[in-house]
Amino acid sequence: MPVFTYEAFDGSGKRRRGLIEAASLNYAVARLKEEGVYPVSLKETKEIHKITVSGKVSPKDIALVTRQLATLLAAGLPLVPALSALVAQTTRPAVKNILLRIREEVNEGKSLSAAMGLFPRVFSPFYINMVKAGEASGAVEEVLERLADFTENQEVLKTKIKSALAYPFIMFSVGVLVVLFLVTFVVPNITKIFEEMHQSLPWVTLLLISVSSFLKSFWWLLLLFALFSFLLVRQFIVGTTKGRYLWDWLKIKIPLLGAVNLKLAVARFSRTLGTLLKSGVPLLTSLEIAESIVGNRLLGEVVREAAKEVEEGQSLSRPLSKSPLFPPMACEMIAVGEQGGNLETLLHRVADAFEREAASSIMTLTSLLEPLMILLMGAMVGFIVVSVLLPIFEMNQLVR
DSSP: OOEEEEEEEETTSOEEEEEEEOSSHHHHHHHHHHTTEEEEEEEEEOOOSOOOOSSOOOHHHHHHHHHHHHHHHHTTOOHHHHHHHHHHHOOOHHHHHHHHHHHHHHHTTOOHHHHHTTOTTTSOHHHHHHHHHHHHHTOHHHHHHHHHHHHHHHHHHHHHHHHHHHHHHHHHHHHHHHHHHIIIIIHHHHHHHHHHTTOOOOHHHHHHHHHHHHHHHHHHHHHHHHHHHHHHHHHHHHHOHHHHHHHHHHHHHSTTHHHHHHHHHHHHHHHHHHHHHHTTOOHHHHHHHHHHHSSOHHHHHHHHHHHHHHHTTOOSHHHHHHSSSSOHHHHHHHHHHHHHTOHHHHHHHHHHHHHHHHHHHHHHHHHHHHHHHHHHHHHHHHHHHHHHHHHHHHHHHHHO
16 A cells, blocks of 8 residues: 655744655645645555554553554454543544554454554554454453553553652752852852852862862863763663673672662563463463563563573573573562463562562662752851851951
């Protein structure tokens, strides 16, 4: 089917660019107008297989749509009318456009998983394979429920972590800004009085004056240095294989936070693998998907090697237990699941256990960070106060 590139304006007057697949130019115009988009330029281009989406689609949007679609299918509604109902009630333009395209593809005879596969940036391989397994087993609505549960659980965990870290981060940022304001703008006006009196000053006051003068004169240089360092480190991490491996190694080896990151990665692997297996996806395919979702290249290599040994006839727990990265408890529970024939259930229990441990560790760390930050900010402000007051006390003694 021909593909057209278009430039258009939506109902709010915002310019939009994108691709649309249609049988003809007139049909492409009609489809765009149906979506509330009015084209000013429309040209045919070469056939493509992946569709880009204008606008951001969040995991919460996907979870909501997945849950609603599962509910409609479980109620006995056919797939195409269920998709039409979702299109009618969805208010997000990006989500509506995706659903319209999926409905059209399904109406033309494609499977739901094949239609979703046209949007690789929205629907991950994990999602597509789950839906494909549900189609093969005739239980699409059950698989969609599991997908919604999985996505919602992951979002809840992320929200908990962000909420726990938000207060210490805000307190630290405000404290640093206050100290910088005092040192850069307030302190110079006070210390100028001491300099005009030509009095010998204590070393702490001289140190404060030096720091204040440096920050006031070269703050832009420090800002440029920080920005340059950030970009350099980012380029090393993102742009080189060695940098990516080093970053992933640091994430699981850094004191205190490393153990938390490792628990979260193991929990993510276990929940992904358990969800895939419960939906009927073969073990080797599930391991391949879990490797890409685990979020750490070092753990990904362990999973890849485990998949090779599983393909040769070994159990899953044996190669995982050889790695020092996988906790012994997780390997033991996986071994028990393999022996009892309920591997997916034990994998979910592993994920639950490590998610609870990670959340507990984060709460403990944040409860320790708060008083430490208060002490640090107090020490910095105390240093400024002492540096200002010492010369005043000495002047008072001279006057007496």
